[in-house]
Amino acid sequence: MDTARDAAPGVSSLAALLADAGRMTMLWALMDGSARPAGELALVAGLSPSSASGHLARLVDGGVLAQEARGRHRYFRIATPETAAAIEALASAVLATRELRPRPVPVSRGTPIPLRHARTCYDHLAGEIxxxxxxxxxxxxxxxxxxxxxxxxxxxxEGLSALGVDLTQAHARRRRFACTCPDWSERKPHLGGALGAALLTTCLAAKWLEPTREARALRVTPLGERKLSAIAV
Structure with missing residues (x-):
């Protein structure tokens, strides 16, 4: 059996789902780990409700999104952390290919400073921090x-336990315990997996990091500046 050829159709199907600009815009809006209604995602992507509904149905059928009913509304979220990691990796790859172009197309604006400094990458911490x-x-x-x-x-x-990170719960989760995740703004890895999620949970609970009005962006508090800079030094 040609295992490489056997695996290729699944990759191609996923790539086709992610190739549409409208679908990717909706997926990017869900990269903070939230679940959002179809109407909100349609507005974010600039699509009509009927068009957005069709795109969302394809993403659910393809296993990229999961949906849940809340009253009369359907809410959508990214189905798995692995899917979120793939989207983050694609964003990093886009930046890499721009740098290789002889005449790169100028972007309208750079990465917003709040997003570059600290943000969520699905359920774990990303950015400079x-x-x-x-x-x-x-x-x-x-x-x-x-x-x-x-x-x-x-x-x-020993070090993470001293910070209050729940390693037992992280090990118990039915997902990859710890992995590298490519950071699309810094072009270097940050910590992903259940361990990365547990670390972010600790930082938020301890008020070292706080959500902001800008989607995915996090504010590092004065206490967080001291605590985070003292980790693993």
Whole structure:
């Protein structure tokens, strides 16, 4: 059996679903881990309700989105963390291909500063803060990196437990425990997987990070500046 050929149709089907600009706009709006109604997603993408409904149905059928009924409304969210990681990786790849073009097409504006500094990437932390933290954790041997896999060392277990990160719950989740996730603004990895989600949960609960009015953007509080900069140093 040609396993490479056997796997190709699934990849092609997913790529076709992500190739449409309107669908990608709706998916990007869900990258904060939220669930949103069809009408709101239609407005975000600039689509008619009927057109958005058709696109959303295709994304649900393709396993990219999950839907749930709340009263008379249907809410949509990204189906899995792996799907969110793929979308983030595509955004990073777009930036990489721009740099390789002999005459790159100028973009209308750069990455907004609040998003670049700290933001959510589905259910974990991204941006400058996340990339710097990931690098320090690696330098201090809190984590080991093997390709896209991340393993937590004894030092990392001790350090994150001291911060209040619930490692037991992270291990119990039915998903990848820890992995690298490409950061589309910094072009370096940050921490993904259940461990990345647990770390973000801790930061929010401790008021080191706070949501802002801008979707996905996070504000680092004065306490958070001190606490986050002291991790793995």
């Amino acid at each position: 996340a990339v710097a933290l990931f690098a320090r954790m690696h330098d201090r041997r809190w984590i080991r990196i093997d390709g896209s896999d991340v393993a937590l060392t004894d030092a990392g277990t």
